[in-house]
Amino acid sequence: MVRAIRGAITVQENTREQIIAATEEMITKLM
Structure with missing residues (x-):
């Protein structure tokens, strides 16, 4: 389970x- 993304x-x-x-942009690249 992921609780946070830094x-x-x-x-x-x-x-x-x-x-x-x-x-x-950062969130799109992380997903």
Whole structure:
């Protein structure tokens, strides 16, 4: 059973949109 996934992302700008896009990309690659 997996209880948590940990990862790191980098973004060009510290904006909500950039963080969400990078997070979605990371989760997609992990699945």
